[in-house]
Structures are given as structure tokens and as C-alpha cells.
Amino acid sequence: MISIADHPVELESPKPDQLSPETPADHIFRSKLPDIPISNHLPLHTYCFENLPSLSDKPCLISGSSGKIYSFSETHLIAQKTAAGLSNLGIQKGDAIMILLHNCAEFVFAFMGASMIGAVSTTANPFYTSKEIFKQFKAARAKLIITQSQYVDKLKDTNNNNDGDENFPKIGEDFKVITIDDPPENCLDFSMLSEANENEIPQVTIHPDDPVALPFSSGTTGLPKGVVLTHKSLITSVAQQVDGENPNLYLTHDDVVLCVLPLFHIYSLNSVLLCSLRAGAAVLLMQKFEIGTLLELIQRHKVSVAAVVPPLVVLLAKNPVVAQFDLSSIRVVLSGAAPLGKELEDALRGRVPQAVLGQGYGMTEAGPVLSMCLGFAKQPFPTKSGSCGTVVRNAELKVIDPETGCSLGYNQPGEICIRGSQIMKGYLNDGVATAATIDVEGWLHTGDIGYVDEDDEIFIVDRVKEIIKFKGFQVPPAELESLLISHPSIADAAVVPYAKR
Numbered sequence: 001m002i003s004i005a006d007h008p009v010e011l012e013s014p015k016p017d018q019l020s021p022e023t024p025a026d027h028i029f030r031s032k033l034p035d036i037p038i039s040n041h042l043p044l045h046t047y048c049f050e051n052l053p054s055l056s057d058k059p060c061l062i063s064g065s066s067g068k069i070y071s072f073s074e075t076h077l078i079a080q081k082t083a084a085g086l087s088n089l090g091i092q093k094g095d096a097i098m099i100l101l102h103n104c105a106e107f108v109f110a111f112m113g114a115s116m117i118g119a120v121s122t123t124a125n126p127f128y129t130s131k132e133i134f135k136q137f138k139a140a141r142a143k144l145i146i147t148q149s150q151y152v153d154k155l156k157d158t159n160n161n162n163d164g165d166e167n168f169p170k171i172g173e174d175f176k177v178i179t180i181d182d183p184p185e186n187c188l189d190f191s192m193l194s195e196a197n198e199n200e201i202p203q204v205t206i207h208p209d210d211p212v213a214l215p216f217s218s219g220t221t222g223l224p225k226g227v228v229l230t231h232k233s234l235i236t237s238v239a240q241q242v243d244g245e246n247p248n249l250y251l252t253h254d255d256v257v258l259c260v261l262p263l264f265h266i267y268s269l270n271s272v273l274l275c276s277l278r279a280g281a282a283v284l285l286m287q288k289f290e291i292g293t294l295l296e297l298i299q300r301h302k303v304s305v306a307a308v309v310p311p312l313v314v315l316l317a318k319n320p321v322v323a324q325f326d327l328s329s330i331r332v333v334l335s336g337a338a339p340l341g342k343e344l345e346d347a348l349r350g351r352v353p354q355a356v357l358g359q360g361y362g363m364t365e366a367g368p369v370l371s372m373c374l375g376f377a378k379q380p381f382p383t384k385s386g387s388c389g390t391v392v393r394n395a396e397l398k399v400i401d402p403e404t405g406c407s408l409g410y411n412q413p414g415e416i417c418i419r420g421s422q423i424m425k426g427y428l429n430d431g432v433a434t435a436a437t438i439d440v441e442g443w444l445h446t447g448d449i450g451y452v453d454e455d456d457e458i459f460i461v462d463r464v465k466e467i468i469k470f471k472g473f474q475v476p477p478a479e480l481e482s483l484l485i486s487h488p489s490i491a492d493a494a495v496v497p498y499a500k501r
Contacts, residue, residue: 027407029452031393036244040235043206045115047235048277049076059282061105064297082113084200085193093118093204096140100124100147102287106180107263110146118204122214123264130154130161144176152184208232215266217364226428227364236422237367240392242279250378251279258306260286266368272307295325302329309337317347336360342385361388367422371458387457395420413451417443
């Protein structure tokens with residue numbers, strides 16, 4: 001979730017007389033909110049459903065397409081059944097499953113069910129090509145794929161998919177495919193999971209540092225890599241947002257949180273789904289985006305919290321159809337995943353004047369949230385337009401000169417670094433990339449240039465890395481360059497972003 005200030009700031013080395021007298025002596029910035037006890041010794045599913053006794057019959061998941069509502073007790077029970085079903089199919093602690101789904105209740109059941117048996121979920125975009133899917137599938141060493149029948153053709157051993165590879169994995173022989181709708185040949189029905197006996201969940205010991213999620217990210221160095229997020233990582237990140245007497249992101253049992261952003265991205269998985277489960281808020285799941293349907297669902301279900309990305313903000317701010325719907329229920333709009341300029345912020349405020357609009361900043365490797373607008377807190381703080389908030393609690397942030405590594409003070413731009421229990425364990429089977437990202441003192445280097453102002457608000461002003469952000473998606477130039485130069489007529493290639501206005 002990247003937020004960029006409206007005006008670039010020239011990067012220069014710090015001068016001692018430029019340091020603000022208020023700069024922390026150790027040049028380490030911390031949240032305005034006090035640190036809190038975090039139950040990150042628990043497994044993720046236990047933590048998320050810890051308040052289940054008081055939430056039992058309350059709506060948990062709302063299907064935007066069917067209107068079906070799952071209560072918290074139903075969601076927990078079906079997740080348990082799914083855990084037992086996965087175990088019956090041979091999935092054990094430490095095994096990986098791939099969730100190749102758009103937003104739906106089955107995504108939640110599969111992810112939480114895998115957690116319950118100590119398995120790891122690697123989430124992927126159903127729109128990926130066959131080559132992209134299997135590159136991630138093989139890297140994660142996944143044992144099965146949960147998807148929809150319409151995407152099964154991408155998984156078949158055909159000439160279109162296998163590029164002549166005689167060892168291309170075969171459905172039913174090398175891996176299992178489970179579909180949430182009518183299963184094609186050699187595939188299994190999701191009911192085999194969701195209708196299993198919840199009493200057959202195997203007893204496993206899950207440690208805080210055991211992996212639970214394996215999203216893939218281009219990070220700071222181009223090609224996608226598996227990001228190992230542990231139970232401790234995700235619990236810490238969720239707690240930093242929604243736990244404590246004055247949570248940074250205040251969610252109540254009466255809130256309905258919009259989930260239109262894909263759950264296969266860590267932003268939506270963490271800040272929408274997991275935060276809502278923990279806080280007892282309902283999640284409105286939208287599988288397919290369409291502006292009219294979105295607005296109708298917001299109005300019908302009285303959505304109160306909307307997690308968005310700038311392209312969606314553009315539609316909400318400028319599309320004339322918005323005026324035909326009642327959006328007065330929205331009290332919070334959280335924007336992330338890409339820059340959001342002041343003009344766009346102001347335009348959206350005109351549509352939802354009653355709402356608090358702010359930004360967050362993060363990266364998959366950071367678990368993902370580094371900072372968040374304190375205007376979302378139960379007891380809010382004043383905030384500034386263009387800011388991506390202050391560093392989350394129970395974490396430390398510093399700004400360093402990328403040339404010298406020296407820590408910088410207020411209003412001095414440099415590379416943003418974060419340290420805390422929420423950051424990744426490392427990149428999957430890539431010690432070199434891990435060491436290049438997390439230093440020996442535990443600081444995760446983001447590759448982003450930014451500064452902290454005298455009010456402890458963070459502004460991102462430039463990029464060290466070259467990743468292109470397009471409509472909330474990461475487009476790594478190295479991957480495109482590699483594809484281009486594979487053509488016999490192309491000797492070399494360079495990919496750079498071009499701003500379309």
C-alpha cells in the first residue's frame with residue numbers, strides 16, 4: 001500500500017545542524033499509540049476466532065452475488081470441516097495448498113481451514129496464465145489447488161500449457177484440483193472439504209514461527225518470490241491495526257466491511273478479512289467488480305468501512321452514477337496499494353463528506369502494514385492530506401541515507417526501514433534476497449524513499465526500486481524484460497513506467 005506525496009523532495013545527505021531538536025535521540029520513530037500486549041503466541045485461526053462466544057450468531061461473511069450470510073459460528077464450523085477435509089486428502093502440517101479463487105466464502109474456509117492443521121496457503125490470481133500459476137505452484141511445492149471450474153483448463157497438461165515439458169504435473173496424478181462449483185473430470189467437489197467431520201481434525205502443535213501464508217511478491221528486486229508469513233507475523237500485524245483500547249483501525253461488531261479488493265492480495269487478506277474476523281465485523285464479499293453492483297451492495301448492506309485502491313477512488317469520485325445511490329453509511333475509506341493524490345482525496349470527500357478518508361502504507365514483506373492513518377482510530381488524531389499515517393504500534397521505523405546507511409531525522413528523505421514481529425520470516429528458499437532485504441539488526445529495507453515530519457506522519461516521495469504500480473497490481477520490469485528478450489528478434493529490452501493522463 002503505497003502513498004506518495006504531491007511534491008517530490010530532493011534527496012540529500014543530512015547535515016547535523018538540520019536535525020530537528022524533537023528528533024528521537026536514537027532516530028527511531030514509534031507510533032503515537034502506546035504499545036499493547038499481543039497474543040502472537042497463538043495460532044492465527046485461534047486468534048481470529050478468539051471472540052467467537054460473543055459473536056456466535058452475528059453475520060460474518062456476506063456473499064454479494066448470492067446474498068447468503070454466514071454467521072461467525074457457521075464460518076468457524078465450516079472452516080473446521082474444511083480443515084478435516086484437507087487432512088483426509090493427505091494435507092499435513094507444513095504442506096502448501098494453492099487458493100486460486102476470487103473473493104468468496106470458500107476462500108475464507110480454505111485459508112482458515114489450512115491454518116487449523118498447520119498447512120500453508122499460497123494465494124494466486126485466477127487470471128494468471130498457466131505458466132504463472134505453475135511457477136508459483138512448483139515454488140510453493142503445493143499439493144492441491146482450490147479453484148473454479150472455469151480455470152481448470154489452465155491446469156491441464158496440454159500443448160498450450162506445458163511448452164513441451166514431459167514432466168508437466170497432471171491433475172489427479174501429481175496434484176489434486178478441488179472446484180467450488182461443478183467439478184470437471186478428475187477434479188473434486190469442495191463439498192468433500194466443507195462436509196467433512198470437524199471432529200476428525202488432527203491434533204497438531206503450531207508454533208508462532210510456523211508459516212501460514214505464502215503470497216508472492218516482486219519485493220525490491222524484480223521477479224516474484226515467495227514471502228513466508230508466519231502465524232506470529234499476521235497476528236502481530238492484525239493486532240497493530242485493530243487491538244487495544246484505542247485501535248488504529250477501529251472496527252465494531254456493527255460494521256460491514258467492503259471486500260471488493262482481491263483476497264489473493266495481502267492488503268485485502270490482512271486489513272479486510274483477518275482484521276474483520278478479529279474485530280467481529282461483517283465482511284461483504286464481492287467476487288466480480290462492476291460499479292453499479294458495487295454501489296447497490298453498499299446501499300443495500302449499509303457498508304460502513306471501505307478498503308479501496310486509487311482506480312476505485314477515481315470511479316467513486318467522478319462517475320456520475322454514484323449520485324444515484326445512498327453512500328451515507330460509509331464512515332471510513334482506507335486507500336492503499338498505490339498513490340492517492342490530494343485532488344483525488346478531495347474529490348472523494350465531496351461524495352462521502354461524512355467519512356474519514358485516509359491512507360495506509362505497506363508491502364507484502366512487512367506483513368503488510370507499516371503505517372496507517374490515525375484518523376481511523378477509536379480516539380482519532382488530526383491527520384494531513386497526502387500522508388500515509390504514522391508507523392503502527394509495537395514496531396519501529398527509521399529513515400536512512402541509502403548511500404551511507406546513517407539514520408536521518410525529521411523531514412529528511414531517505415529509505416524507509418521497519419522492524420517488528422510483523423515482518424516476514426524471509427523469502428522462500430532465497431537466503432540471498434532475504435539478507436538483502438532484512439539486515440542483521442532485523443530492519444526490513446523497503447526500497448521506498450520517504451520522510452517523517454515533525455508530527456510523526458510518513459510521506460513517501462520516491463522509489464528506490466523500479467516496480468511499476470498499475471491499478472493496484474505490481475508489474476516487475478525485470479519479468480517483462482525477460483519475456484521480451486526471449487523473442488529471437490529482440491536483442492535487449494528495458495521497461496519503464498509511462499504515466500497516462
